[in-house]
Amino acid sequence: MKNTLIHLATAALVAAFAAPAAQAATVFDNLGSAQAGADPVMSFGPLAISFNSGATGGLLTSVAALLKSDSADIVGNLSLTLMADQGMQPGTAIASLGTLSSAAISTADFASYSFGTLAPVKLAANTTYWIEISAASPVAVEWSWSTDQTALGVAGQASYSQEFGVLMNSDGGPYQASISVSAVPEPASYLLFAFGLAAVGLGAARRGKTVR
Incomplete structure (x- = not known):
């Protein structure tokens, strides 16, 4: 026995x-799309994009954004926040996911920047959420946007800035990012x-x- x-x-x-x-699945990715413009995080922000969590939902694994700094002399932290959806606009904050120093962002050209290991947050399946980037102190960082409507996860979603409010992706250009979710x-x-x-x-x- x-x-x-x-x-x-x-x-x-x-x-x-x-x-x-568990394998991470990318649910939103327009990092490789042609850039059409960029918005300053400090003066236009907070800036946000919506995304769908996918058929199974799971844990938010990674977030990367296409960013550039206009000045190495202005240094501050960018904050990444997961927001609930409220009628296709950013709702209440669900979790603070991490920070990124603007000192780490190139002033030469736009590049993809990850916010590192994220706070573990479980996402419900087939649910719309928002990823928001904001700055509590002055930064010179811009977040690039694209008019490409064919990129993964772009269709049916929206972007938000304090300057322009909510713009459906079909009417404007969503900010460029990559978002991955890992099954539980x-x-x-x-x-x-x-x-x-x-x-x-x-x-x-x-x-x-x-x-x-």
């Missing part, structure tokens, strides 16, 4: 650790892992009883 438990535990643990990690691991994976740990613990306890 003891050997059977150990074999079952080993198999369970191997299966749990060998299971493929299946409950069965956790059960399998827990069974493996329990079986190992039980086997160890029984071995302990036979030691004199």
Whole structure:
């Protein structure tokens, strides 16, 4: 019986650790689209784009934006916030996701910048959310926008600036970004892992009883 438990535990643990990690799926990406213009984060902001979380939803994995700084002498932090949707406009703030120093942003040309490891936030499936970039202190950063309507996730969504309000992507140019969502691991994976740990613990306890 003891050997059977150990074999079952080993198999369970191997299966749990060998299971493929949840893959991140990109739900919005127009970083490679032709640029049509750019808006300053400080004077026009906060700036935001809406996106759909996809068929399964999951954890917000990464956000990158096409940015450029107009001055290396003006340094401040950009804040990234996840917003709820309220009638196809930014609603209440759900979570503060991270910050990016404008000192890290090139003054030479636009480039893609990631906001690093994001605060873990679970997104509901097939739900509209907004990603907002703002600055509490002066920065000279601009966020590029494109009129490309064929890029992934662009159709049916919108952009927002304090200067112009909400513009549907079909009427204006959404800010350029890439947003990825990772599926939440299946409950069965956790059960399998827990069974493996329990079986190992039980086997160890029984071995302990036979030691004199």
